[in-house]
Amino acid sequence: MKDVTGQKVLRDSRVTLAHGGGGKAMRDLIESVFTDVFEPDGMEDQARLTAEALAVPGARLAMTTDSFVVTPVEFPGGDIGKLAVCGTVNDLAVGGATPLYLSAAFIIEEGTEIALLRRIVATMRDEADKAGVRIVTGDTKVVGRGSADQVFITTTGVGVIAPGVELKAGNVRPGDVAIVNGVLGDHGACILAARGDMALSSDLVSDCAGLGHLMAAVQAACPNVRAARDCTRGGLASALNEIAEAAGVAVEIEEDALPLRAEVKGTCEILGLDPLYLANEGRLVLFVPEDEAEAALAAMRSVPEGEGATVIGRAKPAPAGQVTMRTLFGGARIVDMLVGEQLPRIC
Amino acid sequence: MKDVTGQKVLRDSRVTLAHGGGGKAMRDLIESVFTDVFEPDGMEDQARLTAEALAVPGARLAMTTDSFVVTPVEFPGGDIGKLAVCGTVNDLAVGGATPLYLSAAFIIEEGTEIALLRRIVATMRDEADKAGVRIVTGDTKVVGRGSADQVFITTTGVGVIAPGVELKAGNVRPGDVAIVNGVLGDHGACILAARGDMALSSDLVSDCAGLGHLMAAVQAACPNVRAARDCTRGGLASALNEIAEAAGVAVEIEEDALPLRAEVKGTCEILGLDPLYLANEGRLVLFVPEDEAEAALAAMRSVPEGEGATVIGRAKPAPAGQVTMRTLFGGARIVDMLVGEQLPRIC
Known part of the structure; x- marks a missing residue:
């Protein structure tokens, strides 16, 4: 018919x-x-x-x-x-x-x-x-x-x-700079609010976005980009742990460099969640050699999905496989792989 | 651990x-x-x-x-x-x-x-x-x-x-011969019995099989093979209807040429099902020019999945898009696309 x-x-x-x-x-x-x-x-x-x-x-x-x-x-x-x-x-x-x-x-x-x-x-x-x-x-x-x-x-x-392109977690070397393309955790916090069972009112919108154009811009600008990972289930913490383990490097991030909306921070504080583990669907973390970091930031910021690009930390020689965060108070804590389930059916 | x-x-x-x-x-x-x-x-x-x-x-x-x-x-x-x-x-x-x-x-x-x-x-x-x-x-x-x-x-x-290979339903021409690779309906009847809610005892085994080697053998033997279709959901009837419609030909099959186990016939009779619509997961129907039909049969029978290969009918010029079956009693009936649902979650 x-x-x-x-x-x-x-x-x-x-x-x-x-x-x-x-x-x-x-x-x-x-x-x-x-x-x-x-x-x-x-x-x-x-x-x-x-x-x-x-x-x-x-x-x-x-x-x-x-x-x-x-x-x-x-x-x-x-x-x-x-x-x-x-x-x-x-x-x-x-x-x-x-x-x-x-x-x-x-x-x-x-x-x-x-x-x-x-x-x-x-x-x-x-x-x-x-x-x-x-x-x-x-x-x-x-x-x-x-x-x-x-x-x-x-x-x-x-x-x-393309011939010659080889991005993989194992390529990351000590001294490489870690960059994310925007604020973290919006998707996870948005889904949590959308489920309604927490009675959270929220203006949060999922960060869900395609990152193909962003990656193309970065690859054109940075011939030696090492690796990238989208920070989906398990969040930034899981992506960084995978990279640290595969490359046999330590990764150190700075708490005050992490881009987080006040609303996402608030949601996490109320619910006892850690924003490092919140899912993102339009966010990635990228490792580039230090001398390509400026070019990578500029390339990312040239596309809408990378406007919020910012450096969050870097790779160090040791301890291999470990991710640590320098906190606002000057201490350091280990950022491990997620244990258990934070939020089912987030993607 | x-x-x-x-x-x-x-x-x-x-x-x-x-x-x-x-x-x-x-x-x-x-x-x-x-x-x-x-x-x-x-x-x-x-x-x-x-x-x-x-x-x-x-x-x-x-x-x-x-x-x-x-x-x-x-x-x-x-x-x-x-x-x-x-x-x-x-x-x-x-x-x-x-x-x-x-x-x-x-x-x-x-x-x-x-x-x-x-x-x-x-x-x-x-x-x-x-x-x-x-x-x-x-x-x-x-x-x-x-x-x-x-x-x-x-x-x-x-x-x-590979370059030059072009198998598609639209290629079938009047005179082409339709061949299946074995008995029909075993998968559908087996699943029905396995669900247990019909209290059918059965020795039936699903026909589930990979058909890559069979197709390779046919293509090597028959340079002009027109089209093939696996007879899954909707069974042989749906596959033939798709081909008849895409090619603008009629397809006529012979009831007494259809390979069916007595057990599958019996299950269908008891439950009022039509074996032409029963799902198969290791059966296909193949159309080849008449002068390649013998070669196709021999090629199919050379692999285990094609041991039961047999001719079931042929393409005719008209009425375009229609599938008919000449019955055991010498009449003819139209074999239409399946209407409604015969058996949910069959694959």
Whole structure:
């Protein structure tokens, strides 16, 4: 059934098990809600892609995947679809890859509003356009009520790593400078407030953003950038611990250099949370040699996602694998990996 | 914590929310259950892959994704992990691509047994080895009890389509011969029996299998193979309807040529199901020009997954888009797309 503009009309307002059954209802849902927006090149099960960048001798294919289960699925500053596109774009970008193509697989709970799916899909298309990637293939599955929570999305991204590019945690050396691209913890604190069960009123907006353009700017400006990590689950603390361990260096950060909104600090104080472990979805930490730090800051600040770029610390020779923070009072404390769970379903 | 063999020991017997939190518990789960078995090249978030086949001028990258939500997660002949690997390998293979790399993302319900995850991961590794693909990157998320049903897996596959290869539904022409690789409906009937709520006792085993080697054999033997489709959700009927519609041809199949086990026929008769719509996870339908049909049959029968290969019908000029079946009694009936839902969570 099509309307006067030729667009497929879906009569249902909620997803039923029939929409996952492989028949007519599924095809109608896919065409009306997904492929009309994502506009893949064909309706074969597989996308068929040409990528000249991959044919360059020495180029490598980058591949990464993430499932998104955030609750609530819509929150100030974004929704699960924005997270799914940005999260996968960022995983490619922080590894030095140029993101090219995404797949998107949806697990949908029976009874989910189709209008909600349409909003999520529209966000995904917008974010993909901004990031310069295409969503080329996908899948939908429907499960009964109570067997999932509204919608889960798994995005997989492929990109290309240009010859000679080698960003990895193990590259960080003593003396390298650690830079973040903006205030920390907004996403975690925003989701916490959006859940409503803490009765926190908040104007916080998730920091969710694609960081592909930022990474491209940094790589162009800093030929020796060592490594970058997006600070998602487990926050800045986990990213720094991974880097310290992989590189066999110590990392020392300065508490008074950490960019934090008063509101995020306040939320953490009330709830006994540590902002170092709060999730971010548009923040990364970057290590560059000291003589490239100024160039990296300038490059980051040249794009909107890096306006708040600032140095937070540096790598030291020892003790290997340890992250410490010099506190406002002049002491030092160890910043360990997160133990236990701070906030489930944050992304 | 490591045991005497150096293997990481996980003290928990069930998954907790902490295993999804981005901290120490998550890292222990990932190392102990997933990466120790999948053995990716590094512990960066992204896999970095070289593929000489992709650098060949004219080669294309194939990409496909599927989420798996089958219940029960373990069944005669396989488990959700086997489905996840075979399903994605098959989506690549039926499009003429050589499968190369897979990603695997797990959404796990709190309380799921870690021993179950280990069995699933072991199956995935086995199937990937059989198919000649590598599982190169992955993700785990944990959701609370009741927010998912044990474990959902999303696999994404990339492969390479050699220059000049062009298998697609739209290529099928009148006169082409339709071939399936074995008995139909075993997977659907097996899952139905495994759920136990029908009180069917059954010796049926899922047909779940990777079809990459079969497709490679057919492509080597038949330079003009037109199209192939795996007959998963929606069964043979849906695959044939998609082909008939895309190619603008009619497809006529013969009821007495359809390979069906007596047990599957019986299950369908008791429950009022149509075997044409039963899901298969190791069956495909292939269209080849008439003069290549013998070569295709021989090629299929040369591999274990094609031992039961048989001709089931052919493409005709009209009526375009229609699939009909000549019945045992000499009549003909239209085989339409599945309407509604036959069996939820079959894959």
